[in-house]
Amino acid sequence: MKYIFTKHAKIKFANLAKIGVTISKKHVLNTVKNPQHLDKISDFPKIIASKNIDKNHILRVVFKSEDDIITIITFYPAKRGRYYEN
Secondary structure, three states: OEEEEOHHHHHHHHHHHHOOOOOOHHHHHHHHHOOOEEEOOOOOOOEEEEEEOOOOEEEEEEEEEEOOEEEEEEEEEEEOOOOOOO
16 A cells, blocks of 8 residues: 655645644554544545544544555544544
8 A cells, every 4th residue: 555645735834833833644544444434424535534633623534545545634633533433
């Protein structure tokens, strides 16, 4: 499996860091590989994977999967319970 980050996703790391939110590339990839919740309907054909960051927040990763390539489009932290019950 090959993982590609769009230009937007690469910039997102720095933009979040500017406001004091540190998300690692490893955390993003781990969310895609081992999500606690997977939404394949809301933004079809994009998929949104979600995983806990801490007790109050989740990380949501928007990606596309084609053949053996996963393209990370964007990611963002969100409050737990905002998008699904976990």
